[in-house]
Amino acid sequence: MAKDEKFIKLAKAILEEVGEKENIINAAHCATRLRFNLRDENVPNDEKIKEIKGVLGVIRAGGQLQVIIGQDVSKVYDEVCKIIGVKSNDMIDENNKPKEKITIKSVLNGILDVLSGSLVPAIPVITASAFFKMFAALFGPSMFNIISDKSDFYVLSTFVGDAGFYFFPVLIGYTSAKKFKVSPIMGILLGAIMLHPTFTGLVGKEFSVYGIPCSVQNYGSTILPIILSVWVMSYVERFFNKYLPSALRSVFAPAFTIVVMLPIALCVLGPAGSFLGNYICNGIIALGGISGFLGVAIIGATFEFLVMSGMHMILIAFLFQVFATAGHENFVAVGMAAATYAVAGMCLGAALRIKDSEQKSLSFGFLISLLVGGITEPGLYGVGVRYKKPLLGLVAGGFAGGLYMGILHLGHYTLIPSTNIIGILAFTGNGVSNLVNGIIGCIISVIVAAVVTYFFGFDKNDPIVKGN
Incomplete structure (x- = not known):
């Protein structure tokens, strides 16, 4: 009570x-x-x-x-x-x-709001799917080789793990419909239409919608095409709900909405969203290749500042799509892992340095919250932002861990959208070496962040570290 x-x-x-x-x-x-x-x-x-x-x-x-x-x-x-x-x-x-007056800032804010509102509710599904992919990676031939890739359990884990990613258009169709205040079932239907086997079987063939030429794409694992389509559908659905007589609305409003949306989604927004998504994903991959290990270190040092601004949702959105398309990611995800464990190190260093019993207990609580619950923000704001100078430890730890993992070109081969201790298993799927060095890199982030926070994160005369 x-x-x-x-x-x-x-x-x-x-x-x-x-x-x-x-x-x-x-x-x-x-x-x-x-x-x-x-x-x-x-x-x-x-x-x-x-x-x-x-x-x-x-x-x-x-x-x-x-x-x-x-x-x-x-x-x-x-x-x-x-x-x-x-x-x-x-x-x-x-x-x-x-x-609201339309400005670059308002447009960017709107994009962030939509991505957050559409992707965050889908994370539990992605997490569940990722665990099955992790089981296949851990116990299959690439790691411990306990089960054969022909065994029923391996096949089950693989297709269940792939399901959450392949059916992104259906999942995001639902969540974005909720965000845009469209009937959620209509968002699901539009996503299902874009993934129907008959439609995807037409890739590379001539096809038209009402005589309008259609560049058929495979929308499996994509995000932007369905978000753009549901956004437009929100206006179409509202139009029919507003102007159709109430006696006809329940039957004809959904049907007319889909009639109007078919050419818009399949001929215009789908291909445009697919092109834009692929362009951005390829850009992220190319940027990782150009910046190399230093780029991973920079992501590790700065990612939590993106979290503070809300800009991290853009990276996460396309990280999902990069992973679903390529099956692994060696740049953003690895830097994020280093940044996450740098927060843990910052909390640990603060807890060891602070003498005030209440604040010491809080810092340990933030550390446990991160390792068990996968929540970085209590530590980020409760220690880093509150005392300011511990952010030096955060930056140093993220950079050091990211540098180590970047030099070894480690990658995430199992997408686990969680920042708790289980998140380390994202390094499974490409041999034991990738996992072991991924763990070492995260430990480096923790140790460096803790040491820098302990020695440089507080003024010597600060009452909180001098005790009573």
């Missing part, structure tokens, strides 16, 4: 600072953050929100006010929804959203 009261109190305090229900257009949450779309973004005082007990930090990104809570964010979000009287994932006010 005490815990429930804590979440209720925290939710009320946050709502009071953001302007209550009257100032909220929409509220959502991801793994660690409450995300508010506000009518008047000048109402909240970020510093006052940061002072609320239980709040780890505040970010404005993607057109949202993001309040960082940590692992208990879903419980706080549930209380927020109860207080303002809406169901989870419902738009609070979609009719009175103020028109």
Whole structure:
């Protein structure tokens, strides 16, 4: 009961600072953050929100006010929804959203918001699929060779693992439909149409939709084509729902929506999104090749700053597609691993250096939160941003671990979208050496970050490290 009261109190305090229900257009949450779309973004005082007990930090990104809570964010979000009287994932006010002046910043914020809203809900599916791919990699011929690649278990693990990635258009069709306020089942249907075996069998052949030439693509494992298509479908569906008589709407609105969307999705947005996605993915791969081991080290040193800005979702979105297309990734994912364990090292160094018992306990708690729950943000904000100088340890640890792994050209061959201790198993799938050196690289990140944080992360006269 005490815990429930804590979440209720925290939710009320946050709502009071953001302007209550009257100032909220929409509220959502991801793994660690409450995300508010506000009518008047000048109402909240970020510093006052940061002072609320239980709040780890505040970010404005993607057109949202993001309040960082940590692992208990879903419980706080549930209380927020109860207080303002809406169901989870419902738009609070979609009719009175103020028109925002179109600028480069607003467009970029919108892209970040869409990617986050479409991809984050799909992560549990990707995680489940990744575990099956990990089983096949660990116990199959490439690692411990316990099972044959002809065995039923290996075949089962392989196709179950591939399913989550191949059917991205269906999964993202659902999540992006929720984001764009389209009927989710229509998003699923559009994704299924783009993956139908008859359609994909037409790749390389002449085909038309209503006489419009169609460049047929294989949309398996793609992200952008379905997001773009569902975005346009949101306007088409709303049009028919608005203008068709209510007696005809339930039958004809879905049918007419798909009739209109077929040439748009299959002839225009699908090929355009596929081209853009491949172009960006190939660009990331090429950048990794050009920058080499130094590029991995730079990703390791700077990735957590992208997390603070919300820009990391762009990299993660295309990391998913690169992995689904190529089967491995040797640049961004490896640098991210180094950055993650640098956060762990920073928390460890701070916990060992700090004398204040409460803050020491918090730092150890942040470390455990990362290693067990896979959440970096409590440590990132609770230690790094709060005390500032420990960020030196974060940068040094990420750079050192990334440099080691980059020099050895290590890669992630099993996509495990988790930053907890199990995330190390992403290095499975390309022999024992890749896994062992991946673990060593992560340990280097931890040790370097801890040492730098311990010796250079705090002023000697700071009361928090001098004790009572």
